[in-house]
Amino acid sequence: MTVHTNAGLKLYMESAIAAGKTISAVTKAAPGVLSSTAHGFANGDYVLLEIQGMVELNGYVCKILNTATDTFQIAGADGVTGIDTTNMSTFSSGTAKKITMGTTITGVQDFNFDGGEIKTTDTTTVNDLVDTQIVVGASAQSANLTMQWDPASVAQQAMINSFKTRANKGFRIVWPDGAIAAWYGTVGYTGAPGGGKQGVTTSPAKITMLGGLTVMAA
Secondary structure (H helix, E strand, O other): OOOOOOOOOEEEEOOEEOOOEEEOEEOOOOOOOEEOOOOOOOOOOEEEEEEEOOHHHOOOEEEEEOOOOOEEEEEOOOOOOEOOOOOOOOOOEEEEEEEEOOEEEOOEEEEEEEOOOEEEEEOOOOOOOOOOEEEEEEOOOEEEEEEEOOOOOHHHHHHHHHHHHOOEEEEEEEOOOOOEEEEEEEEEOOOOOEOOOOOOOEEEEEEEOOOOOEEEOO
């Protein structure tokens, strides 16, 4: 087991997103293969998946693996093996949009993710002597960042603009060993300064998740 610490991290925000490439099929297999005619993706690219049918993939930011002219795979939790789609829902339609994470976010003092509480539903019947339940999902998640306030920061200016225009953006956090957390969501950042006496001037940011959090090993 590798112990990670929040030191030497790099944080990135989407600077550009390309037009969607149509996905025509996704196999139910280990690994799952996505078909997209002449998609043009390269290994290591990040894409936003907008998927109908196979909803387990919808709204996720994923790393591209094992590209061929008309097919590709997306990385699973180990970062090098294609994700297992065997037990996912049946694909009907979708697109993949290449995301360029060209905006570096600096001056983040703290970050955390909230939400994600597991939701269950009661499945007890009149025949049961003990209550039963199943997991049905999780609550919405978001990322909270405490920024060192800098109105001249290109990244903070971009975040303020995204908030004003309600533009959704992709985000990625990279640990020194290459481990990654990535997601896509709505930016909440006004750039308002604050803090305690004689302390660092800070400003809070919140970024929602429209899909879920992608986490991968190096």
